[in-house]
Amino acid sequence: MKTKNLIYYALISSIFLFSLVSIWKILVTLQGVELKNFNFEIIITLGIAISLLNLIIGEKLNYLIKSTLFAFIFTFVDGYIVQVMPVWYNIGIFAILIFFTLKINKYSQKYLASEHSSQIVIFDFLTLFGIVLFSFVILFPFYMMLITSFKTQAALLINPLDFSINFKQDFKELFKSYFVIFDTYKFGRYILISTFVSVGTVIVTLLFAIPAAYAVARLNFFGKNFLSTSILIIYMFPAIVLVIPLYTVFSQLGLRNSVGGLLIVYTATTLPVAIYMLQGYFRSIPKELEEAAIMDKLNWFGIIIKIILPLSIPAISSVALYVFMIAWNEFLFSLMFLDNPNSFTLSRAIQYLSGDAETPRQYLMAGSVVVTIPVLLIFVYFEKYLVSGLTAGSVKG
Amino acid sequence: MSDTLSKIEKRTAYILILPAVFLVFSIILFPIFANVWISFKEVGLKDIRIPEPRAKKIVKSIKDNPDQLKVIYKLRNSSLILEIRDVKFQDKLPKNIKPINLDERCRVKSNKIYCDFGNWEAKYKENFQILLKSSDGKQINKKELKTIKPKLTGKSDNILLNTNFTLKNFKKVFFQNEFFDLLSTTFYYTFFGTIGSIVFGILTAQLVNQKFFGRTFMRSVLLFPYVGPVVALAYTWELLLDPYSGTLNNLLMNFQVIQEPLNLLGQKYLTINFFGFDLKLRLALTTVIIFEIWRYFPLAFLFILARLQAVPKELYEAAEVDGAGPLQKFISITLPQITAVISILFMIRFIWNFNKFEDIFLLTGGASGTRTLPINVYEQGFTISDIGMGSAVSIVIVALLLLFMFVYFKLIGKRADEN
Numbered sequence: 022m023k024t025k026n027l028i029y030y031a032l033i034s035s036i037f038l039f040s041l042v043s044i045w046k047i048l049v050t051l052q053g054v055e056l057k058n059f060n061f062e063i064i065i066t067l068g069i070a071i072s073l074l075n076l077i078i079g080e081k082l083n084y085l086i087k088s089t090l091f092a093f094i095f096t097f098v099d100g101y102i103v104q105v106m107p108v109w110y111n112i113g114i115f116a117i118l119i120f121f122t123l124k125i126n127k128y129s130q131k132y133l134a135s136e137h138s139s140q141i142v143i144f145d146f147l148t149l150f151g152i153v154l155f156s157f158v159i160l161f162p163f164y165m166m167l168i169t170s171f172k173t174q175a176a177l178l179i180n181p182l183d184f185s186i187n188f189k190q191d192f193k194e195l196f197k198s199y200f201v202i203f204d205t206y207k208f209g210r211y212i213l214i215s216t217f218v219s220v221g222t223v224i225v226t227l228l229f230a231i232p233a234a235y236a237v238a239r240l241n242f243f244g245k246n247f248l249s250t251s252i253l254i255i256y257m258f259p260a261i262v263l264v265i266p267l268y269t270v271f272s273q274l275g276l277r278n279s280v281g282g283l284l285i286v287y288t289a290t291t292l293p294v295a296i297y298m299l300q301g302y303f304r305s306i307p308k309e310l311e312e313a314a315i316m317d318k319l320n321w322f323g324i325i326i327k328i329i330l331p332l333s334i335p336a337i338s339s340v341a342l343y344v345f346m347i348a349w350n351e352f353l354f355s356l357m358f359l360d361n362p363n364s365f366t367l368s369r370a371i372q373y374l375s376g377d378a379e380t381p382r383q384y385l386m387a388g389s390v391v392v393t394i395p396v397l398l399i400f401v402y403f404e405k406y407l408v409s410g411l412t413a414g415s416v417k418g
Numbered sequence: 419m420s421d422t423l424s425k426i427e428k429r430t431a432y433i434l435i436l437p438a439v440f441l442v443f444s445i446i447l448f449p450i451f452a453n454v455w456i457s458f459k460e461v462g463l464k465d466i467r468i469p470e471p472r473a474k475k476i477v478k479s480i481k482d483n484p485d486q487l488k489v490i491y492k493l494r495n496s497s498l499i500l501e502i503r504d505v506k507f508q509d510k511l512p513k514n515i516k517p518i519n520l521d522e523r524c525r526v527k528s529n530k531i532y533c534d535f536g537n538w539e540a541k542y543k544e545n546f547q548i549l550l551k552s553s554d555g556k557q558i559n560k561k562e563l564k565t566i567k568p569k570l571t572g573k574s575d576n577i578l579l580n581t582n583f584t585l586k587n588f589k590k591v592f593f594q595n596e597f598f599d600l601l602s603t604t605f606y607y608t609f610f611g612t613i614g615s616i617v618f619g620i621l622t623a624q625l626v627n628q629k630f631f632g633r634t635f636m637r638s639v640l641l642f643p644y645v646g647p648v649v650a651l652a653y654t655w656e657l658l659l660d661p662y663s664g665t666l667n668n669l670l671m672n673f674q675v676i677q678e679p680l681n682l683l684g685q686k687y688l689t690i691n692f693f694g695f696d697l698k699l700r701l702a703l704t705t706v707i708i709f710e711i712w713r714y715f716p717l718a719f720l721f722i723l724a725r726l727q728a729v730p731k732e733l734y735e736a737a738e739v740d741g742a743g744p745l746q747k748f749i750s751i752t753l754p755q756i757t758a759v760i761s762i763l764f765m766i767r768f769i770w771n772f773n774k775f776e777d778i779f780l781l782t783g784g785a786s787g788t789r790t791l792p793i794n795v796y797e798q799g800f801t802i803s804d805i806g807m808g809s810a811v812s813i814v815i816v817a818l819l820l821l822f823m824f825v826y827f828k829l830i831g832k833r834a835d836e837n
Contacts, residue, residue, distance in 0.1 A: 050672060051665075059673055137743035144744040151625045152636060158712070159639055163646075165665060166654045181663045182672060233438035241424065242431035248439075255446055257766070259773030259819075261792040262812040265799050266449035266456060269466045269578060289445030292438055321430050350647040352776045357800075368649040372780070375653055382657055389650030400645045404638055407645070408720065 027076075029139040034125050035068025037146045041117050042099075044157055049110050051184035056104070063103055067095055075125050076133070084126045092118035124149065163393070170198050170387035177382065198387035206374060206384070208367070208391060215367040215392075218280055219348040222287040223341045226295050229288065230340070234299035235325055239311070249300070256293040260353050263290075268357050278361045286354050291344045298343075302336035303329060339406040342399065346407070349396055367392040450816065456809035458583040463803035465577045469497030471505045471538060471570040473546075477563050486518075487550045487558045491568060493535070495542040502542075502572035507533035509568035514554045521546070538572070587810035595794070595811075604790040606700070607707055607778075608771040614711035616763055619718025624752070626719075627726045637723075644716035652780035655709055659683055686787040702786035706778050710771065718763050725759045726752065765826050769819060791815050 043059050050056045071091050078087060095118045100111040124145075132138055168184045169177070176183065186195070193200065202208045236242070237249050267286065268277070276282035306329065314324050330337070355369040365373060371388040374380050400407055474492040491509075495502050507524075509531045511517070517526060524533035531548070552558050591597060626637050643651065658665050661681040670676045680688070680701070688701040729752070737747050775792040778784060784793035791811060799808025 047669060050669065057672060057674065136741070140743040140745050148625055148628060148630070151621060152630065155622060155625070156636065156639055159642055162651065162654045162658060163642065165658055166650065169657065178663060181665060181668045229438045229441060232434035236431040236434035240427050240431035240434070242428045245431075248435065255442060257769055257819075257823075258446060258450065259770070259792070259815070261773050261775045261795055262453060262816050263446060263449040265795065265805055265808045265812060266452035267445070268799070269456070269461075269805060270449075270452070272466055273468055273576070273578075285441070286445055289441045292442055296438060321434065346645060350645075352647075352649055352780075368647055371649045371653065385653055386657070389647075389653055392647045393650045396645055396647060397642065400641070401638055408641075 026133045026139040030142050031069045031072045033146045034072045035065045037150050038068040038121050039064045045113050053183040053185050076130055088119050088122040091122045166386050166389050170383055170390050172383055174381045198383045202384055202387050211365050211367045211370040219345050221284045222348040223344045225288045226291050226344050230295035234296045238300040238303035252293045252297050264357050277358050278364050287348045295340050298340050302333050306332050342403050342407050453809045453812050457813045459806050461805040469500045469502050469574040471502050471572045472496050473568045477560050485552045489548045491546040493544045493546050495538045499540050500574050502538045502574045505535040505538055505572040507570050510566050512562050515550050515552050518549045518551050587806045591810045607790055610707050611710040611771045612767040615715040616718045618715035619722050622719045623722035623726055641716045643713045648776045683782050684786050700787055702788050706781050706788050721759050722756055725756050729755045
């Protein structure tokens with residue numbers, strides 16, 4: 022056993038333990054429990070002691086007994102000696118310790134003697150650490166958004182750290198923010214407009230993109246190469262440089278504040294990537310099928326409807342979902358073009374709501390939950406299609 | 419025979435692509451050219467409203483004369499700057515009502531009044547009166563008269579269409595707009611945002627490429643910030659980072675990491691004492707960069723993961739036989755395999771971050787040292803209401819982007835030649 026490996030092992034594992042315990046402590050604090058210190062020194066010392074003891078005991082004890090023993094010691098020290106904590110806190114700590122000791126069980130004195138073991142230990146723990154940390158950092162804002170929407174203004178001001186929800190209260194009280202945004206701020210209408218614009222954009226984009234993609238994939242014509250390269254270059258052009266001319270032209274044509282105008286712009290901005298994604302897929306469909314169709318005297322319309330479409334359902338769905346997501350999340354154009362509350366989309370409505378400093382934050386968060394949930398649900402449910410769409414379309418955002 | 423076939427093919431192709439090309443041309447390419455045009459003009463937000471002749475109709479009864487009514491039209495030119503030429507007026511009258519002593523600019527024809535008002539200069543106002551008398555002696559219905567709206571038409575110059583050009587906007591962009599401050603902020607934001615999202619993309623892709631429980635779930639979760647709507651996420655962050663009632667500051671103070679709350683989005687500089695040196699950190703800018711990394715590393719993650727999964731397992735097995743550790747494996751196998759992806763990612767993320775508007779706009783609105791070029795486009799065009807200036811800044815953005823693409827392809831092209 023090398024001393025260097027031993028030190029790395031003990032330090033890294035105890036730091037990992039410390040971060041797990043700290044995240045648990047943060048979550049516990051957010052339930053209104055008074056907790057003022059991470060106790061860095063104590064936890065690290067305990068962690069080093071446990072990881073060293075683990076090596077010394079080795080396989081003399083059954084690993085389950087060993088884990089339970091360590092977990093009990095740690096929980097007792099942390100939850101009763103250092104500070105007195107509620108039982109559910111200690112159960113959490115106990116579970117963390119069981120998890121931790123099962124992880125370090127794999128390292129033995131023999132293992133640490135091998136050449137790259139310190140690197141492997143670091144990599145193992147960094148992986149675990151990464152999983153825990155990234156999940157926490159990513160999910161926390163979503164968690165906060167959801168919780169805040171169920172709180173009241175007074176509760177938020179008294180203790181901003183109290184994330185606990187009183188489920189015993191009346192259903193109407195609990196969902197009060199949602200009732201308010203639907204009743205007072207007309208969010209039902211905005212959901213309808215957003216849905217209409219997004220679904221409309223998907224339909225119009227597909228109507229325009231499928232024939233164009235078919236032509237680019239299959240037919241020979243002058244300027245084809247130029248067209249297919251310019252599709253991508255056009256896609257790189259940022260929305261912010263289109264805003265001023267579109268604003269002026271739309272103002273003069275009276276298209277501002279109209280959902281139709283928004284739909285045209287969304288369609289145009291998503292068309293290049295839709296064509297690009299679809300033509301790639303169309304190319305992969307065997308040509309023989311179409312040749313047979315030409316023999317049967319089908320025209321291009323027939324070919325697209327009867328042969329190409331049924332074969333490319335997966336590609337079309339991923340384009341559709343991708344376009345839907347872009348249109349649903351879009352903010353810049355809706356900010357520029359809509360200033361009449363009667364034609365707001367959800368994103369624009371939330372921004373408008375926040376413009377008034379008096380708007381309580383729980384309403385803002387309830388609105389945010391309303392606009393976020395559909396996309397996340399669609400994403401989780403159709404992840405396979407969307408991920409392929411994202412990788413192909415990839416750049417927008 | 420084949421000639422006609424290929425002709426048919428060509429014609430079909432043009433029919434198929436025409437709608438898409440037309441739409442993209444009018445909504446994307448046309449505005450880019452229009453930007454050039456507008457950027458050489460002095461145009462304000464109020465100038466783009468086309469001047470309209472307007473009339474407000476007021477109906478008044480006349481004392482002692484119940485069968486007569488006075489109608490006042492408050493006429494005006496809606497524009498404060500432009501004249502309207504050849505204004506024509508038209509209004510309908512209910513049956514059995516005739517005007518008396520009609521103004522000489524007007525005439526009556528089958529129950530309608532037609533007037534030619536000639537030219538109206540800017541800010542033109544006139545109270546135009548007509549006396550009406552019922553021909554059958556009945557009282558005139560005031561309400562009915564009110565509901566009929568007069569129609570006015572006129573010709574006017576469109577300030578956008580004339581050919582007066584000026585270089586004023588560009589002079590202002592470069593010399594009165596703190597241009598280099600803007601440019602450096604944009605550059606910091608873009609560069610660190612891009613690098614950060616790629617670094618975290620590599621880390622997370624490496625993470626998810628290993629086998630562990632809940633891996634598919636982890637992959638979905640990692641993409642959440644990217645698929646969520648920017649408005650919702652930006653406001654959530656704003657609440658999270660709020661100096662007084664925000665969760666982050668309260669947590670940090672609760673665990674005694676900091677003594678005073680940090681205004682992460684509202685403070686321009688944070689002075690850090692670093693071994694006796696005072697370092698000035700651009701706090702708000704750093705915060706928006708972190709938000710940007712948080713939101714866009716999933717894209718890098720997705721790309722790099724796809725590439726990592728295509729790396730043959732044999733390479734790693736061979737390296738293991740040769741006694742390579744994890745770090746060595748990462749440096750000599752993984753990194754070379756993903757450099758191509760990283761270089762593409764760098765370009766597309768750089769371009770998109772350079773043009774990022776929503777994120778900063780929603781978080782800080784461009785205050786506390788986070789004003790980037792895209793934010794400036796909005797401010798010039800819509801806050802200061804100078805459309806011409808906004809366009810000029812847009813043009814600068816496009817020019818810088820083209821320059822970047824050119825340099826990038828030169829460098830990449832060179833590297834490709836060397837290999």
